[in-house]
Amino acid sequence: MNFNFRSIIILLLFGMVAYIVLAVGAYTKFFPFNIIQQSNLNKKVSSLNMYTGKTILIEKFDNETKKDFDNFWRNQNVQGEINYENKLNIYWADRVKKGGLILLFRHAERQKWHEAVTGFDAYELHNKIDAREYSWFRATCLTEKGIETAKMIKLTFEHGNIPVQKVFSSPSCRARETAIYGFGRIDEIHNALLHYTAINPLDHDQFGKDLKQTVLDFPLEKNKNLILSAHNSVVSYPNFIDEFNIIEGLDETGFYVIEKKDNRLIVRHRFFKSKIFNTLMYRWKYESKKCPDPENPKNNCFSM
Numbered sequence: 001m002n003f004n005f006r007s008i009i010i011l012l013l014f015g016m017v018a019y020i021v022l023a024v025g026a027y028t029k030f031f032p033f034n035i036i037q038q039s040n041l042n043k044k045v046s047s048l049n050m051y052t053g054k055t056i057l058i059e060k061f062d063n064e065t066k067k068d069f070d071n072f073w074r075n076q077n078v079q080g081e082i083n084y085e086n087k088l089n090i091y092w093a094d095r096v097k098k099g100g101l102i103l104l105f106r107h108a109e110r111q112k113w114h115e116a117v118t119g120f121d122a123y124e125l126h127n128k129i130d131a132r133e134y135s136w137f138r139a140t141c142l143t144e145k146g147i148e149t150a151k152m153i154k155l156t157f158e159h160g161n162i163p164v165q166k167v168f169s170s171p172s173c174r175a176r177e178t179a180i181y182g183f184g185r186i187d188e189i190h191n192a193l194l195h196y197t198a199i200n201p202l203d204h205d206q207f208g209k210d211l212k213q214t215v216l217d218f219p220l221e222k223n224k225n226l227i228l229s230a231h232n233s234v235v236s237y238p239n240f241i242d243e244f245n246i247i248e249g250l251d252e253t254g255f256y257v258i259e260k261k262d263n264r265l266i267v268r269h270r271f272f273k274s275k276i277f278n279t280l281m282y283r284w285k286y287e288s289k290k291c292p293d294p295e296n297p298k299n300n301c302f303s304m
Helices: 002-028 033-042 063-074 084-098 117-127 144-159 173-183 201-217 274-280
Strands: 046-048 055-057 102-106 164-169 225-230 255-261 264-271
Touching: 063 084, 084 255, 084 264, 084 274, 144 173, 144 274, 164 173, 173 225, 201 255, 201 264, 264 274
Parallel strands: 102 225, 164 225
Antiparallel strands: 046 055, 102 255, 255 264
16 A cells, blocks of 8 residues: 555656656757757647737648749759758748848847837837937847848848848837848838837737738839848737748848738748858859968968
8 A cells, every 4th residue: 555655656756757847848949859849840730829829830831832832943953852941941042032022020139138128119119219329229229240240131132132122120229220231221110010019019909900001002023022120029910910831930130031912911931040041142162272372371371
């Protein structure tokens, strides 16, 4: 009897420890849980919209897009194997180069004033000021690293001859600076491009509707892209996006690829980090050269 009671207690304790380990691992994505999660993504499991709670599918294709994707890869002269994630990124990078899409960027790096940033954003928006001119500019403006990362976006788009029709920006300092350093311009500022956490919840619904109508009404040219310099959570405004084909979330300077189709806005793809897209814009062949003066690399050996 005592043995059975002890066994039950031990099993309960073991179960509690296992549950805690699984919960912590799933939350932190610590090894090997990160591998498990990625495996699930590759199987196209469902996920949740962070704001609405609606179930979404990861990288879902409609028939027309699937056909275009398959034709694209049939026409590529590929040596060796390319995993599915890389195939998706390469395909959508090519679509971005052709134009006719809405690219919603998350701003470049800012200092992480998590406990205060939404208040500063709301104050900046309400008072229509430039935070860079205030003592608290570090809360809402770009860091030096963020400025340089945004400049790299500009270099990449210029190198890839990627057509930009117009640039819309959030009123926040970091989004405006990302637009300026990344694209050299701001055509329009829209307050609904500010992340919803800095907006009074009473206004979320209307902001989503207004932003959607603004984008739908924009006369997008089929060979150019509309840039939205914004924030991570903008796609989560209710009434803004009609369909998600991907899981949500961006790193700083990452961007969503949004297609306007049949008067609907569909998030087709995401480049989680800008470096993923930037790298795909560059191609070169293997080459090497001998350094004429090995002990003095400045003599024609500081670059290829």
